[in-house]
Amino acid sequence: MPVRLSNANLGRLPKEVLVPQYDRSRLTPGIVHIGVGNFHRAHQAWYLHRLMQEDLAHDWAVIGAGVRAYDEAQRQKLAAQDYLTTLIELDPAGTSAEVVGSMIGYVPVEEGHGPLIHQMADPAIRIVELTVTEGGYFIDPVTKGFDGANADIRHDAENPDRPRTAFGAIIAALRRRRDAGVGPFTLQSCDNLQGNGSILRQTVVSLTRLSDPDLADWIDSECSFPNSMVDRIVPVTGAKEIELAHEIGIDDGAPVTHEKFCQWVIDDSFCSGRPEWDKAGATFSDCVHDYEMMKIRILNGGHQVISNPGEILSVETIAGCMAHPMIGSLFGKVVREEIVPHVRPVPDTPTELYVDLIDRRFSNPKIVDTTRRVASDGSSRHTGFILPVLREALAGDAPFEGLALAEALWARMCEGTREDGSVIEPNDPFWNQLNFAARTARADPRAWLNQHQLYGKLAGNSAFAQVFAKWLKLIWESGTTVAIRTYLDA
Numbered sequence: 211m212p213v214r215l216s217n218a219n220l221g222r223l224p225k226e227v228l229v230p231q232y233d234r235s236r237l238t239p240g241i242v243h244i245g246v247g248n249f250h251r252a253h254q255a256w257y258l259h260r261l262m263q264e265d266l267a268h269d270w271a272v273i274g275a276g277v278r279a280y281d282e283a284q285r286q287k288l289a290a291q292d293y294l295t296t297l298i299e300l301d302p303a304g305t306s307a308e309v310v311g312s313m314i315g316y317v318p319v320e321e322g323h324g325p326l327i328h329q330m331a332d333p334a335i336r337i338v339e340l341t342v343t344e345g346g347y348f349i350d351p352v353t354k355g356f357d358g359a360n361a362d363i364r365h366d367a368e369n370p371d372r373p374r375t376a377f378g379a380i381i382a383a384l385r386r387r388r389d390a391g392v393g394p395f396t397l398q399s400c401d402n403l404q405g406n407g408s409i410l411r412q413t414v415v416s417l418t419r420l421s422d423p424d425l426a427d428w429i430d431s432e433c434s435f436p437n438s439m440v441d442r443i444v445p446v447t448g449a450k451e452i453e454l455a456h457e458i459g460i461d462d463g464a465p466v467t468h469e470k471f472c473q474w475v476i477d478d479s480f481c482s483g484r485p486e487w488d489k490a491g492a493t494f495s496d497c498v499h500d501y502e503m504m505k506i507r508i509l510n511g512g513h514q515v516i517s518n519p520g521e522i523l524s525v526e527t528i529a530g531c532m533a534h535p536m537i538g539s540l541f542g543k544v545v546r547e548e549i550v551p552h553v554r555p556v557p558d559t560p561t562e563l564y565v566d567l568i569d570r571r572f573s574n575p576k577i578v579d580t581t582r583r584v585a586s587d588g589s590s591r592h593t594g595f596i597l598p599v600l601r602e603a604l605a606g607d608a609p610f611e612g613l614a615l616a617e618a619l620w621a622r623m624c625e626g627t628r629e630d631g632s633v634i635e636p637n638d639p640f641w642n643q644l645n646f647a648a649r650t651a652r653a654d655p656r657a658w659l660n661q662h663q664l665y666g667k668l669a670g671n672s673a674f675a676q677v678f679a680k681w682l683k684l685i686w687e688s689g690t691t692v693a694i695r696t697y698l699d700a
Contacts, residue, residue, distance in 0.1 A: 212461040215291040220309065224459040227296075230311035232262045234292075237314050240270035240485075242330050244277065244376045245341040246284055251295045251310065252444045252468040254339060254400055258312040260490035267485040273335075274316035275326050277376045282319040287463045289316060296455050296465040300576035307458045322372040323379040330383035331392070336482035338383075339398045340410065342376060345590035345639060347403065347413050352593075352666035356416035367420035381418050384433070385425055394432040396480045400440050402510055403594065404502045407437035407477065434481040439501040441473040441509065443571060445579040469577050471567075475501040500556045507549050508561075509568050511595040515612070516541050516572070517585035518619040522690045524628050525581055532573040536694040542569070543698060544612035552602045586637040588620050589644065593664055604671055611677060615697050618681035619690065621658045624648035629689060652686055655679035 213222045220229045241258075243250055254272075261267040274293070276284065288295070293313040299306045317325045330338055340346075348357045357363065366378030373379050380397065387393060397414060399406035411430070418426035445451070445467055455465040474492040478484075488494055495501065513528070519540065520531040532538045545568075550561050571577075596616055603610040624641075625648040626634050638644055643661070651658035655678060659669040668674055684693045 212456040212459050214461040215294050215296060215309065215463075217292045217294070220294075223309065226306075227458065227460065228306075228308040230259070230262070230309065232265065232268065232311070234311050234314065236268060237262070237271035237312075238269045239273045239314060239332070239334055240267075241272045241337045241339060242275055242317070242326075242335050243272050243313075243339040243341070244275045244326075245343075245346075246274035246276060246281070246288070246313070246316065247341060248444045248447060248466045248468075249440075249442070250339075250341045250400065251313075252297055252466045253440055253442050253472065253474065254341075255295070255310055255312045256297060256472070257474060257487050257490045257492055258485060259310040261485055261487070262312055264489065266489065269334075270337075270485045272313040273329055274313055275329070275376075276317075276319050277323060277326070277374070277379065279319065284464070285316040285319060288313070291463060294462075296458075296460050296462040298451070298454060298458065298465060298467045299470055300467050300574070300578075301470040302574060302576060305454075305458075305576070307455075307460065309460075323382075326379045327373075327382045327386070330380065330395070331386040331390075333387075333392045335395055337396045337398055337480070337484065338380060339400055340376060341400045343587065343590070344402055344594055345587055346376075346401070347399075347409050348375075348377075348417075349409060349413075351589065351664055352662065356412055358416065358420065363417060363420075366417060370421045375417075377414050377417050380414060381422075381425070381429070384429055385422070388425065388428055393482065394429070394434075395482050396434040396436065396484070398436055398438065400438065402440070402506060404506050404598075405437055405499065406502075407435040407479075411435035432481065434479045436477040436479040437498045437502070438477065439473070439475040439498055439505055441505055442471065443469045443574075443577055443579055445577060446583050450578065467577070469571060469574060471571055473505075495557075497556060500554045504553050504556055504559070504561065504564060506595055507553050507599055508545055508565060509571075510591065511549055511599060512541055512545050512568060512572070513584045514588070514591055514596055514620070515544050515616045517581050518588070518616065518623045519690050519694065520581040521585045521623050521634055522619065522628055524630050524632065527581060528572050528579045528584055529575045529577060531581060532569070533575075536691050536698070538573075539698050540612070540615075540694050541572070544616065548603060548609050548612045549599055551608055552599050582637060585623065587639070588624070589638050589640045589664060592617070592620055597665070597668065600674070601668065604668075604674060610674065611700065612697060614674060614677040615681045615693065617658075618655075618678055618685055618693075621648050621651055621655075621682055622685045622690070625652065651682060655682045658682070
């Protein structure tokens with residue numbers, strides 16, 4: 211029978227499972243992490259756990275937090291197992307498991323976020339991290355500026371003591387710290403955004419300025435917002451992952467599976483200290499922007515290239531997409547010919563070798579990363595990962611046929627049905643708008659590009675519009691496979 215995961219049962223787990231070698235009762239908090247999903251537990255929490263295993267960073271333990279009602283369910287799951295997490299590494303060479311213990315608490319999720327504000331105002335907290343997805347920073351997708359018109363943002367500006375958003379809670383905590391003379395903390399985004407620290411600064415300072423300009427100036431000058439690049443493929447947890455933990459011998463209500471590869475590149479800018487993450491394998495670098503661009507354009511952009519046709523053709527996993535003769539070849543051609551020319555090299559990582567690495571990672575059959583997960587939230591991911599490359603290609607008279615095809619495939623996916631007739635359930639915060647535009651674009655492709663909140667001036671680029679219309683027409687008339695083959699044979 212699998213052993214229920216808890217502090218008391220760590221000694222009863224199978225001997226091949228790595229467990230914390232440190233006394234968790236002696237850990238003290240130094241970090242609040244907002245957005246305790248699978249990625250955080252397999253990435254930032256794992257790096258910290260590795261330090262703790264070396265008898266380091268015991269005063270940097272994590273307190274988890276969330277701001278949505280569904281986060282409370284996650285809190286209860288983790289509280290029931292003393293905030294421990296089973297990480298299961300899925301590699302073609304074999305499967306292994308490790309229990310991570312760097313999280314020691316989770317703030318109750320309440321309206322107005324009083325407990326979260328109180329926790330962040332604690333002088334012991336020196337870093338507040340966030341993984342709230344690419345679309346969670348209230349960014350205008352065209353201008354990339356702050357979206358001050360959002361209803362939740364307007365609420366927080368008018369009710370700074372009863373915020374709805376994570377950013378409103380952060381501001382309330384910083385106000386308390388300033389007024390008490392406690393000092394600032396570092397704000398660290400761990401999301402897949404180029405310049406994620408700069409974007410986080412923009413969101414927090416801009417929101418603060420709507421209600422308290424003096425506090426906004428204090429945050430801007432006193433807090434640190436380091437940019438970083440994070441990378442590890444971490445699938446969603448479902449019944450199969452829970453059963454896999456059972457097979458290993460652990461009864462974990464929220465285990466996490468992940469690939470072996472892991473990378474974290476960070477700008478060393480922390481106003482109140484930091485753990486020595488470099489001793490656990492992280493890289494502190496002045497070239498974070500270049501690492502970000504390589505990863506976001508090749509890995510995240512590549513994900514969008516293959517996941518949309520995968521959804522249309524009912525391919526369930528990313529590994530399945532790479533094994534598909536058309537979709538796997540589409541990845542190789544678009545990335546090597548149309549994305550790589552717009553990526554700057556980084557130290558010790560030749561771009562072509564990086565593409566090969568991503569190809570192998572995507573193709574790992576052990577990682578059951580669903581096509582649906584990767585294809586979701588396209589309104590954030592296409593605008594962040596594909597369209598910047600497309601703009602550069604058009605400006606430099608570089609090839610863009612495959613990028614335009616990727617956009618046409620996204621439009622086809624958002625119509626809401628697969629080629630086998632099954633329904634694609636809504637997978638984007640703006641699904642209703644996307645679906646209406648996609649259905650209209652079947653007869654008039656301009657209807658898709660006229661979503662100016664996504665495409666901006668690209669909608670008026672005749673060269674792009676013509677190629678996009680060509681691909682979308684071919685997809686609807688002859689099917690996705692024919693369209694991809696036509697591109698590959700060109």
